[in-house]
Amino acid sequence: MSEELKQHLSRHLLFARLTPAQLDRVAQRARLLRLDEGQPLFAQGDPADRFFYVVSGQIKLSRLSPEGNEKVIDIVSAGNTFAEALMFLEGPAYPVNATALGPSELVSIDSRDFAAMLRDSIDTCFLLMGDMSQRLRGLIAEIDNLSLQSGTCRVASYLLKMAPEDRDEFRLDIPKGVMASRLSVKPETFSRILRNLQDSGILSIKGAQVTIHDRGALEDRAEGLT
Amino acid sequence: MSEELKQHLSRHLLFARLTPAQLDRVAQRARLLRLDEGQPLFAQGDPADRFFYVVSGQIKLSRLSPEGNEKVIDIVSAGNTFAEALMFLEGPAYPVNATALGPSELVSIDSRDFAAMLRDSIDTCFLLMGDMSQRLRGLIAEIDNLSLQSGTCRVASYLLKMAPEDRDEFRLDIPKGVMASRLSVKPETFSRILRNLQDSGILSIKGAQVTIHDRGALEDRAEGLT
DNA sequence: AGTGTTGCTTGATGAATGTCAATGTTCTCA
DNA sequence: TGAGAACATTGACATTCATCAAGCAACACT
Numbered sequence: 238m239s240e241e242l243k244q245h246l247s248r249h250l251l252f253a254r255l256t257p258a259q260l261d262r263v264a265q266r267a268r269l270l271r272l273d274e275g276q277p278l279f280a281q282g283d284p285a286d287r288f289f290y291v292v293s294g295q296i297k298l299s300r301l302s303p304e305g306n307e308k309v310i311d312i313v314s315a316g317n318t319f320a321e322a323l324m325f326l327e328g329p330a331y332p333v334n335a336t337a338l339g340p341s342e343l344v345s346i347d348s349r350d351f352a353a354m355l356r357d358s359i360d361t362c363f364l365l366m367g368d369m370s371q372r373l374r375g376l377i378a379e380i381d382n383l384s385l386q387s388g389t390c391r392v393a394s395y396l397l398k399m400a401p402e403d404r405d406e407f408r409l410d411i412p413k414g415v416m417a418s419r420l421s422v423k424p425e426t427f428s429r430i431l432r433n434l435q436d437s438g439i440l441s442i443k444g445a446q447v448t449i450h451d452r453g454a455l456e457d458r459a460e461g462l463t
Numbered sequence: 464m465s466e467e468l469k470q471h472l473s474r475h476l477l478f479a480r481l482t483p484a485q486l487d488r489v490a491q492r493a494r495l496l497r498l499d500e501g502q503p504l505f506a507q508g509d510p511a512d513r514f515f516y517v518v519s520g521q522i523k524l525s526r527l528s529p530e531g532n533e534k535v536i537d538i539v540s541a542g543n544t545f546a547e548a549l550m551f552l553e554g555p556a557y558p559v560n561a562t563a564l565g566p567s568e569l570v571s572i573d574s575r576d577f578a579a580m581l582r583d584s585i586d587t588c589f590l591l592m593g594d595m596s597q598r599l600r601g602l603i604a605e606i607d608n609l610s611l612q613s614g615t616c617r618v619a620s621y622l623l624k625m626a627p628e629d630r631d632e633f634r635l636d637i638p639k640g641v642m643a644s645r646l647s648v649k650p651e652t653f654s655r656i657l658r659n660l661q662d663s664g665i666l667s668i669k670g671a672q673v674t675i676h677d678r679g680a681l682e683d684r685a686e687g688l689t
Numbered sequence: 690a691g692t693g694t695t696g697c698t699t700g701a702t703g704a705a706t707g708t709c710a711a712t713g714t715t716c717t718c719a
Numbered sequence: 720t721g722a723g724a725a726c727a728t729t730g731a732c733a734t735t736c737a738t739c740a741a742g743c744a745a746c747a748c749t
Contacts, residue, residue, distance in 0.1 A: 300603075302611040303686055310603065325593040332603050355589075362588045363581075367551040369595040376602040377526075377536065377558050383609045384647040385528035388706075413727065421610040426706060428728050444715080460529055614736075640696065649737060654698050670745085691749090698743070706735080713728070719721095 239264045245292050245344055251318060251368065254360035262354060266347045272337035285329035287345045288321040294341020297415060298333040309418040312338065312411055322369050324348040338411060386461060388422040392430045393458035395420055396440070396447065405449040413445075434458070465490045471518050471570055477544060477594065480586035488580060492573045498563035511555035513571045514547040520567020523641060524559040535644040538564065538637055548595050550574040564637060612687060614648040618656045619685035621646055622666070622673065631675040639671075660684070 242264045246252045252260060272278060272294070279285075281300060289296070296313040310333055313319045323329040329348070355362055382391055395416070400407055409416065417427035434440050439458070440449045449455060457463075468490045472478045478486060498504060498520070505511075507526060515522070522539040536559055539545045549555040555574070581588055608617055621642070626633055635642065643653035660666050665684070666675045675681060683689075 300607050300611070302607075306611055308607065308610045310606065322592075322596045322599050325589065325596045326600070332600055356585055359582055359585060359588065362585065362592070363551065366548075366588070366592060366595065369592065369599065370548045370551040373548050373595065373598060373602065374552070374558055376599065376606065379606055380536065380602065380609065381526050381528075381534065383606065384534045385526070385532055423707060424727070425708085425729085429706090432728080638696075650697070651699085651738080652736060655736095658698080693747085693749105695746085696744085698741105700739105700741085702738080702740105704735105704737080706733105708733075709731090711728105711730085713726105715724100715726075717722100717724080719723105 242267050242269060242344055245269075246290060248316065249290055249318060250364055251321070251361065254364060255354070255358055259354050259358060263346060263351060266350050268345045270343045270345055272341045272343065274337060274339050276337045278335040278337065278343070279331050281331060281334045283331050285320060285323040285326075285331045286348050288318060288324065288348055288351070289335075290318045290344040290346065291315050292342040292344060294343075295338040295411065296341060296343070297336045297338050299336070299418070300333050307418060308421065309415055312415070312419060318368075321348075321351075321365070322372065324352050338415065383421055388420070388426055389430050389433070390459055390461050391420045391422070392427065393434070393455050396449070397452075397455060397459055400447075400449055400452075405452065407447055409445040409447060468493050468495060468570055471495075472516060474542065475516055475544060476590055477547070477587065480590060481580070481584055485580050485584060489572060489577060492576050494571045496569045496571055498567045498569065500563060500565050502563045504561040504563065504569070505557050507557060507560045509557050511546060511549040511552075511557045512574050514544060514550065514574055514577070515561075516544045516570040516572065517541050518568040518570060520569075521564040521637065522567060522569070523562045523564050525562070525644070526559050533644060534647065535641055538641070538645060544594075547574075547577075547591070548598065550578050564641065609647055614646070614652055615656050615659070616685055616687050617646045618648070618653065619660070619681050622675070623678075623681060623685055626673075626675055626678075631678070633673055635671040635673060 239261075243260055246260065246264065246267070252263070255263070269292075270278075278289070278296065291313050293315045295315075296319065297309055298311045298313065298319065299307050299309045301307055311319075319335070320331060323331065355365070382394075386394075399409070411419075413427060414424045417424045420427070422430070431442055434455070435442060437454070439451045439454045440447060442448075465487075469486055472486065472490065472493070478489070481489070495518075496504075504515070504522065517539050519541050521541075522545065523535055524537045524539065524545065525533050525535045527533055537545075545561070546557060549557065581591070608620075612620075625635070637645075639653060640650045643650045646653065648656070657668055660681070661668060663680070665677045665680045666673060668674075
């Protein structure tokens with residue numbers, strides 16, 4: 238059991254520089270979790286004493302406005318960690334809700350424990366700081382997107398990011414409504430933007446199946462050139 | 464000279480846990496800068512080999528869209544550092560423009576140098592990680608604001624944050640246009656929102672002088688209750 | 690004081706997007 | 720296979736906000 242956990246964790250950069258003994262110790266107190274589709278993991282405001290590594294599945298991180306509107310902040314997929322940055326705050330509370338998008342497996346790690354261990358692995362500290370830096374950069378890019386680009390731009394660049402290198406055909410791996418919220422548009426608007434892209438002959442969509450016909454034109458849309 | 468630098472730096476948490484020898488070493492390679500109003504410090508995309516501590520004045524961090532629109536990401540005021548998180552990235556480039564809003568003094572610190580020294584001060588690592596965590600939380604709150612709240616909400620909560628505890632009168636310390644961009648609204652819209660708040664009797668504004676008449680109502684606006 | 694220059698405000702208009710309501714589609718499960 | 724549920728799309732409409740253009744302050748400098 239603990240072996241299985243170690244197996245999983247050792248795949249992630251954050252645990253790469255731990256000594257076997259340290260990894261043992263982390264794995265000792267770590268837990269393997271299974272979530273069903275739609276099952277919540279934690280809610281915004283809950284005390285944050287653990288962080289997570291996604292073994293399989295997808296986790297939706299979202300925030301709720303007072304009026305009950307949901308905004309998806311990010312979708313975490315297999316092989317990634319989340320909520321590890323909270324480890325260093327005073328009275329840490331999760332700033333988002335976490336819910337499984339589909340059946341998922343996670344490893345949950347005790348923050349206090351891990352932090353204690355960090356004191357003996359400066360290398361891991363550096364890895365973690367690198368990790369946080371990237372996240373900061375990502376969030377700044379996100380803010381940039383939200384305030385400088387139109388909905389169409391955001392959809393277009395997201396599609397380009399989704400489209401595997403040179404493969405012009407692919408499937409959307411998350412429900413459209415969730416993707417819409419991730420991109421900060423209403424589902425209706427998302428639908429219309431997609432329709433517009435289809436009507437312009439740039440791509441076609443059948444269910445979750447996307448085919449890009451004119452990558453250049455899509456890139457133009459992503460840049461905001463109408 | 465170096466003494467003066469050390470003086471300044473020692474006021475900031477990030478340098479609090481350094482040994483005198485370490486602080487010496489940092490100060491050795493640090494530089495004191497003076498910027499005039501409007502003077503740029505670095506541009507988005509410049510190689511990021513230094514980070515900064517603001518001794519006095521205010522630094523505007525902003526991003527430029529391809530079409531030339533500017534979005535102010537943050538205003539850094541005296542006593543704070545910025546760009547320190549880039550230290551841990553591969554080929555670090557500043558993700559924003561930095562410009563002095565008014566005459567300012569900064570201490571500029573060599574990132575490489577500081578990072579090297581970090582290896583010998585795990586305490587400082589932890590302080591830095593705490594710092595980055597807070598920044599992450601702040602950016603998430605920002606995204607939340609941008610996507611879930613209207614312009615009026617953002618203006619209202621910003622005013623509340625500006626208003627010193629219980630003091631219902633205060634001055635705006637940055638030009639309205641800059642504040643508008645910081646809040647992701649156009650100057651015209653910002654002006655109208657302010658007018659609207661005045662017409663509702665919630666506050667009055669004379670130049671940069673703000674007087675809040677009805678704090679409760681302002682809080683309601685900040686929550687989005689029309 | 691006079692005159693620019695800059696930043697702020699105001700009004701008229703339009704585009705983008707949200708809202709509400711109805712319909713269509715897909716998927717699941719009995 | 721059929722009924723229902725959840726999701727997606729579409730249309731009509733309202734709202735928010737940006738844009739354009741003009742006027743108005745405040746300030747700076749001869």
